[in-house]
Structure formats: C-alpha cells, structure tokens
Amino acid sequence: MTAEGYTALDAELKRLKTAERPAVIQAIAEARAHGDLSENAEYHAAKERQSFIEGRVAELEDKIARAQIIDISKLSGKQVKFGATVNLLDEDSGAKAKYKIVGEDESDVKGGKISITSPIARALIGKEEGDVVEVMAPGGPKSYEIVKVKYL
Template sequence: MTAEGYAALDVEMKRLKTVERPAVIQAISEARAHGDLSENAEYHAAKDRQSFIEGRLAELEDKIARAQIIDVSKLSGKQIKFGATVNLLDEDSGEKSKYKIVGEDESDVKGGKISVTSPIARALIGKEEGDVVEVMAPGGAKSYEIVKVKYL
C-alpha cells in the first residue's frame, strides 16, 4: 500500500480507539442503568455497535501489521506498475480519465484511485505510454489509449 493509504488506516484505527470505543462503552453503561437487559433495545444496539468496532479494530490492526508500504515518489520508469498515475483516453467516446493504481484498501474510483486488482489496473500493468489496452468491463469491452504515465 502507499504511505497515504497506510496513514488513512492508522487515522481510522486511532479514531475507533479514542472516540468510538469510549462512546459505545458509555452508551452500554447508560443502557444498563435502565434495568431489564432482555428487552432493552438501546443496550442491544450498543452491544452490536461495540462488536462492529472491535471487529473493525482487529481487521485494521492486522492490515497495518502486514502492510508493505511503497514510496511511490521513488518509483519511475516507462512501464505501468503499482503507484502509477495513468492518463487514459477512451477510444470509443474520446473521454479522458486519470487513475492512480493503489492497494485494495485505498481504492476510491470517484477519487481517481483504482485497486491494483481491478480489471482496468490488471490490463494496464506492464504497459507503456502510447499502448492501447482492452478492458473487459461489466458493460462490455472498452479500449483505452495510455496517454501519460507518472509516479507522483
């Protein structure tokens, strides 16, 4: 993953530990004060939220522990690989698009970040500027010309 993706996971983990976890503990204690727990919807909702938070924390801690951080600014070359920012031209519609190839946890198509495991990224890996790639998309095959490759 990129350093930016690692930082985002770390921020989420810290927020869950310092804000969400204490808030749900407070909510559980308030709900317990209302008495009978068997029919206490607030208590059950707070326990469900606590379960979600603890599960997400375990998932984040595992991902952070196994993360391999790649400094994209030190990458270069003509071939597209992880971390590349690629400008594409849709050969059918003439529409231009720009994507950065990132790890699965960082992907955000609306933000221009695609997962290295996505069909378009897999088609782009190993190609160079000027190449034309064909991507099998849910709506059918699409052809893109690689206009520019950068490592930011």
C-alpha cells in the first residue's frame, strides 16, 4: 500500500476509536435509560452500530499490522509498476484517462485510483510508454495506448 493509503486507514482507525466508539457507548447508555430493552429500537440500533464499529476497528488494526508501505517517490522508470500514475489513450474512442495503481484498500475509480488487482492494472503492469494493452472489460475488449508513466 502507498503511504497515502496507510495514512487514510490510520486516520479512519483513530476516528473510530476516539469519536465513533464513545458516541455509540453514550447512545447505548441513553437507550438503556428508556427502560424495556426487548422493544427498544434505539438500543438495538445502537448495539448494531457498536458491532459494526468494533468489526471495522478489528479489520483496520489487522490491515495496518500487515501493511507493507511502498515509498513511490523512490520508484522511477518507464515501466508500469505498483504506484505508477499512467496516462492512457482509448484507441477506440480517443478518450484520455489517468490512473494511479494503488492497493486494494485505497482504490477509488472516480478519484483516478485503481486497485493493483483490477483487470486494467493487471494488463498495465510490466508494460512501457508506447505499448498498447488489451483489457477485457464488461462491455468487451478495450485497447489502450500507454501515453505516459510517472511516479508521483
């Protein structure tokens, strides 16, 4: 994962532990004060939220503990690798696209970040500027030319 992705996961973990967890504990306490727990929708909703938060905290702690952070600033070259920002040209439509290849937890297609495990990233890995790659998309095969490879 990139350092940026690690920072985002760490920030989410801290927010869950310092803000979300205390807020849900307070909500449970308030719901308990209302009386009969068997028919108390607020209590059940708060307990469900607490369960979600605790599960997410455990998941984030595990991911952070196993994370391998790759410093993209030390990478270079014209070959596409993890962390590369790749400018592509759709050979069929002429549309331009720009993607950064990141870890699974960091991917955000609308933000221009694609997972290393996505079909387009797998097709790009190991290729160089000027190469044409074929990607099997849901709508059929697509051809992209690699216009530029950068490491930002």
